[in-house]
Amino acid sequence: MSRILRPASFSQAVAMLAEHGQAARPIAGGTDTLTRLNAGAAPPSLWVDLSAVRQGRDIRVQDGALRIGALVSFQDMAGSAALAAALPALHQAANIMGSLQIRTRGTLGGNLCNASPAGDAIPPLVVADALVELLGSTGSRMLSIQDFLLGPGQTARRPDELLVAVHCAVVPGTVSAFVRVGARAHHVITKASAAMACRVDRGILRDVRFALGSVGPTVIRAPRVEALLEGHTPTAQRVAQAALASAAAARPIDDVRSTAAYRREVCGELVGIMLEKLGLQVG
Ligand SMILES: Cc1cc2nc3c(=O)[nH]c(=O)nc-3n(C[C@H](O)[C@H](O)[C@H](O)COP(=O)(O)OP(=O)(O)OC[C@H]3O[C@@H](n4cnc5c(N)ncnc54)[C@H](O)[C@@H]3O)c2cc1C
Known part of the structure; x- marks a missing residue:
């Protein structure tokens, strides 16, 4: 007992x-x-x-930084106008996660510490270059989210540590989005997902960050996709090249939810879908 x-x-x-x-x-x-x-x-x-514990239950945007407490629920993130403005990709992920009951109970900290490759909060935080704040018996430390997540169910958290908050910079003009593919729109475990963040300067993409979820042991940042889009307008040819790079970056497996081949194909498609979701015309 x-x-x-x-x-x-x-x-x-x-x-x-x-x-x-x-x-x-x-x-x-x-x-x-x-x-x-x-x-x-x-x-x-x-x-x-x-x-x-009453701490770790608020979302704050202050002095160009976003701080989300680890005990903030998905339902609170889904209803947060501050989060929608600061990091739309995470706000979108929160809105489609689970059911109302799961969103009400499930916390951001639990999603990250569970370290599922299908965790929907993870790709949005990776494209935001987020840091996780861990508190242990000898003090606190910050780790990049990618250094924190080591593999399925594995994190860099020490047994005496708690995840207490997640931090990222809020850069004016940055837009972001999250897309996931599953057997249904809701109440489903993700087969493949993507998040992207960038700035758009007179039609040109700047500071492009692109990450894939659920197609590897942990989230995959795709630098080749980023390099192909960085400093360019998203022409059909460039987007097609980026789609090939995205499919190549994926490391999917066959499992009960999907085949590896389907997941890889979807990862290619997600580039165009993402640009469309960001309101960018592919021409
Ligand atoms: C029906 C159903 C649907 C779901 N749908 C989705 C979905 O659409 N998308 C998705 O991403 N997930 C989904 N999930 C998974 C789950 O709801 C989320 O991962 C949720 O965010 C977990 O948070 P929790 O607070 O419930 O975690 P808990 O179950 O309390 O904890 C999970 C793990 O994290 C550790 N932990 C929790 N908080 C901390 C902390 N602050 N510091 C250190 N360790 C901590 C615990 O020890 C445990 O190992 C679903 C789950 C169910 C049952």
């Missing part, structure tokens, strides 16, 4: 994790955790339940 401790702050939670080591595990919304337990995973001997 597992014990449950319910700390009132992140620092209390960290002290509990430090005291009990590998025997303790944090739980936030529980949506991934309970799914895993239902599938037969062994529970830890101690849960550190974050539901009474």
